[in-house]
Amino acid sequence: MKFIETLKNVWKITELKDRIILTLGMLLVYRFGAQVVLPGIDAAQLGGLQDTAEGGLLGLLNAFTGGAFANASVFALGIMPYISASIVVQLMGIAIPYLQKLQKEGASGQKKITQITRWLTIAICLVQAPGYLVSLPSLGIPQEAFLLGQGGLFYFSSIVILVTGCIFAMWLGEKITDKGIGNGISILIMVGIIATLPVSFVQEYAARVTESNGGLIMILIELVIWMLIILASVLLVMAVRKIAVQYARRTASGGYEKNVFGSRQYIPLKLNASGVMPIIFAQAIMFVPGLIGGMDFMKDSTAGQWMVTNFQDMFGLWYNIVFALLIIVFTYFYTAITVPTNKMADDLKRSGGFIPGIRPGTETSEYLDKIMSQITLPGSIFLALIAVFPAFIVKLMDVQPGWALFFGGTSLLIMVGVAIDTMQQVNSYLLNKHYDGLMKTGKNRKG
Numbered sequence: 001m002k003f004i005e006t007l008k009n010v011w012k013i014t015e016l017k018d019r020i021i022l023t024l025g026m027l028l029v030y031r032f033g034a035q036v037v038l039p040g041i042d043a044a045q046l047g048g049l050q051d052t053a054e055g056g057l058l059g060l061l062n063a064f065t066g067g068a069f070a071n072a073s074v075f076a077l078g079i080m081p082y083i084s085a086s087i088v089v090q091l092m093g094i095a096i097p098y099l100q101k102l103q104k105e106g107a108s109g110q111k112k113i114t115q116i117t118r119w120l121t122i123a124i125c126l127v128q129a130p131g132y133l134v135s136l137p138s139l140g141i142p143q144e145a146f147l148l149g150q151g152g153l154f155y156f157s158s159i160v161i162l163v164t165g166c167i168f169a170m171w172l173g174e175k176i177t178d179k180g181i182g183n184g185i186s187i188l189i190m191v192g193i194i195a196t197l198p199v200s201f202v203q204e205y206a207a208r209v210t211e212s213n214g215g216l217i218m219i220l221i222e223l224v225i226w227m228l229i230i231l232a233s234v235l236l237v238m239a240v241r242k243i244a245v246q247y248a249r250r251t252a253s254g255g256y257e258k259n260v261f262g263s264r265q266y267i268p269l270k271l272n273a274s275g276v277m278p279i280i281f282a283q284a285i286m287f288v289p290g291l292i293g294g295m296d297f298m299k300d301s302t303a304g305q306w307m308v309t310n311f312q313d314m315f316g317l318w319y320n321i322v323f324a325l326l327i328i329v330f331t332y333f334y335t336a337i338t339v340p341t342n343k344m345a346d347d348l349k350r351s352g353g354f355i356p357g358i359r360p361g362t363e364t365s366e367y368l369d370k371i372m373s374q375i376t377l378p379g380s381i382f383l384a385l386i387a388v389f390p391a392f393i394v395k396l397m398d399v400q401p402g403w404a405l406f407f408g409g410t411s412l413l414i415m416v417g418v419a420i421d422t423m424q425q426v427n428s429y430l431l432n433k434h435y436d437g438l439m440k441t442g443k444n445r446k447g
Helices: 002-012 014-033 047-052 056-064 080-095 097-103 107-135 152-179 184-209 215-251 277-293 302-311 317-338 341-351 362-397 409-432
Strands: 255-258 264-266
Touching: 002 014, 002 409, 014 152, 014 184, 014 409, 056 184, 056 277, 080 097, 080 107, 080 152, 080 277, 080 317, 097 107, 107 152, 152 184, 184 215, 184 277, 184 409, 215 362, 215 409, 277 302, 277 317, 277 362, 277 409, 302 317, 317 362, 341 362, 362 409
Parallel strands: none
Antiparallel strands: 255 264
């Protein structure tokens, strides 16, 4: 079979093979850490916490950590503090001149920004770790599960371990990005989501069959719908990228003529240049209102109760409206910081290229920015619609919340988006070594 032959070709490329093995090894370490319970907590008495973390926002947070949240493990904070720190740093980059200066310094500036993000991650962990530990009894862990009590020694050691676990997970993600395959942070989140898939399916199976709520027929219907949604998501993601190129060429929005032998070259503009990052960013923000509303100083107020009621139900109306709007906003924001139209215009001017009918320099930059805004809109709306789709599934088909997360939404988009991006990296290695790619059939060009 062609696919088997392609996998053999992957194994023939030493560098690619080493990167895949390193990535798998790092993921194995991450999954092992998600099962290691914090010292001083009886692992046999975590049933209450696991039941609490089955649905709602806690269920999604548990999925992002690959079950580590419900296991009270050393990786219970997951990689979300790093995501939150990245959001804060990028938002501050708009208003703080020092960060703006670093963004223009290229690799050296990016290195400093990365270091700032790491320190901010530690600061966020130092806030989240005590909050997580204090909330454990209210989340379903009985007092007798704390073998050493809940004194200062327990809190100090557990906070150190949780912060270290998050930093170690961040390090794993960075190493996968540098020396492995794909975006390490996104892959860690994807693997965590996939790890919760079997448990979610078993829960849905039990609800349908043992409780006579539709039986095997409904399970089969759900599986067919799920496979169709996955196929549609893959096809739509690929179509979006193809349409972007066609749009750019048809309108000349991404094209410019270069005065070298009359040739024409194209700037790669995409309908969705930000990938799945707007979903991850928006989801991180959506955890905040519910947490604030549940705090002691807010929970008895009208505003606090409203936030808890509307923002801890991830299938509710207000939650999904705000979630969709945040995705659209973050799509534009992330596209703006990852597609530097000013730099593209400067590069065009220096290389002697130009867009027909547009003056080089500022006008070119404004024109590219306008086109990016226009083609980003449908991409952002597409992301938002897929992200809120699980809410419709829950209302229409009475699907279990944990299983519904895989019918579109954050979970499916991250899995599909990260998988495609990773396959594209593997594909580039194969094509560079004159082998057929994973994503497009062609003739073997070896020799």
